[in-house]
Amino acid sequence: MKNPLICHQKKPSWLTYCLPLILILLLAESSVGVAKGSIYIELFKLQPVAKKLDSYKIQSYKAQLNIKYQLTDYLHQALLNGVTLKAQLELNYHQPNNWFWDKNESLGDLKFQLKYHALSRHYLLSRNDTNAHWNFGNLPAALRKMGEVRNYRLPKLDKREAGDEHFITAIVHFEPEKIKLPLRVQSLMSSEYSLSSQEARWQLP
DSSP states (O other): OOOTTOOOOOOOOHHHHHHHHHHHHHHHHHHHOOOOOEEEEEEEEEEEEEEEETTEEEEEEEEEEEEEEEOOHHHHHHHHTTOOEEEEEEEEEEEOOSSSOOEEEEEEEEEEEEEEETTTTEEEEEETTTOOEEEESSHHHHHHHHTEEEEEEOOOEEGGGOOTTOEEEEEEEEEESSOOHHHHHHHTTOTTSOEEOOOEEEEOO
């Protein structure tokens, strides 16, 4: 005969054991905090440069941008440990089409490289299209220079294509020059390892 005082209880589920640990990890992460990086295009404008060719005008533009960079802890530490960081500004021409696919055309990729020289404690910045190089004694100055794009000449556009629905976009991506495979997979799910700006638009006249 079974003892009526003995109650048969269900075994606790895995969630019962794991939930306190999950809560502890979340609280620890929020209390320590991670410096979140960001890229923000503060200014994007185009200045037209027109030249006559045959019987019609070819329209060209010079791009002006101010870009604000703030590195994550991971990217900052990677830089100090000898990892080269790269910024890539992508400019694209868009022509919406109501019937078929929109026309998207790359107008150029402007690239910067940022390194840290441990012996001199200087930040080295270079730009691919002009082969210009700069040295800075602090990181904010290097990031500020990297974010100043002046008179960047775009390829020529046929003015006959211009219209209310035509525009040029700018977007910036920032990441280590070389990412090992596990970190590359993680970078797809976290902004700690790579950063991207918002898409800025300039509508053509």
